[in-house]
Amino acid sequence: MERLERKKREFNMRRAEILKQAEKVFATKGFHNVTVAEIANASGFSIGSLYQFFEGKENLYTTMISEKLDLMYADIRKATNAAKNITGKIEALIDAHLQFIEKNTDFCRLFIKGENAALSEVMTSLRQKIIDDYFKHINFIENLLKDGIKKGLLRALPPHEMASALFHLIRASSMEWMLVPAKESLRSKKGFILDIFLNGVKKYD
């Protein structure tokens, strides 16, 4: 009987729809300023129905963040791997990251707003996941840079620290862009980030 299959498919469609609407609402108003009723409304379900799909408000929120974050890292890695040489890969990494932030500004602002405060067990495990993903990503960058060192293109500095530096240089430009009423595109910062990461600020090396 394929009835069950269909049911499951429909269940997942509905779940996805709720998640999509929840992202919209949470992204603009943050976790605390959103009520379950609001999400129910936005997604066209009743309050009670949401509890069929998610254990509760926090679970809904953390699932949303978690899945979106996975998407972001997947994007960045895919773009990075597609480039051929080291410099191209670093450039692609920066560009994909900036592009994601540009396309998902409200979502990303949740993080600078500190909307993932750990008030419960659920939120704590989200924070841990975010941290774990962060270190996984740093590790990915690290491997890139190690390759560059081996090939004699990059200085033999501690790779983990280098990777972290690059990530946070990207973060620096992104944060400022999210905080101020953006004049130009975020992606236009790519050149600066690459330049300062590769060459530093000192004159005449």
Next chain:
Amino acid sequence: MERLERKKREFNMRRAEILKQAEKVFATKGFHNVTVAEIANASGFSIGSLYQFFEGKENLYTTMISEKLDLMYADIRKATNAAKNITGKIEALIDAHLQFIEKNTDFCRLFIKGENAALSEVMTSLRQKIIDDYFKHINFIENLLKDGIKKGLLRALPPHEMASALFHLIRASSMEWMLVPAKESLRSKKGFILDIFLNGVKKYD
């Protein structure tokens, strides 16, 4: 009559004591996992008395954060201004920042924990203050770097972006150090931060 003077002095002493104890409690447990009763207890006052000194829990929290942050920036600027040449100033800036984080780790962890989530008007204005102070600090660094550019020691890159880069390089090392069970001192990262900021990662410039 000097009675009023004394009263005022005593009031301020008590206020300061509450603030000090509140910092301890908040720093270890965050905003949400602390009750007003807990702070009252820790500082030896009753719940009701706290409301004599502060408008409420959030006000107490934001005051604590605000005053401590002012202290941090003051520290960093003082140390920076004390150095003579540009490189020395940059080095002092990095060192003072790392030192503050090392001495106030739990306090600083509040920020990576996102414990300043904006749930109310009060918290929103704290966030704004944090952002304002951040930009003021970036501006301070900016002036430093502009001087370095004028003297021909630093490349003529956009100063604001350079300043932000330096700040976030410091933040990168600090964050990692706060997230992992620290092997070595945070201050030992100073050399790496200075090196990567000045010289970048590329070989043979």
Next chain:
DNA sequence: TATATTTTTGAATTAGCATTCAAAATTTGA
């Protein structure tokens, strides 16, 4: 079509904790 099963609904319940405030304690001034 009638009955059983599953899903949806949203008003009522619940819980947690900041805040209040009347009474108690302390301090002040004569």
Next chain:
DNA sequence: TCAAATTTTGAATGCTAATTCAAAAATATA
């Protein structure tokens, strides 16, 4: 020393919104 003024106290109040669950609606089965 005493009573007016000030300060302290913490149990009782109040508020908000997440969660529940019995009844209604929709769907499946015969």
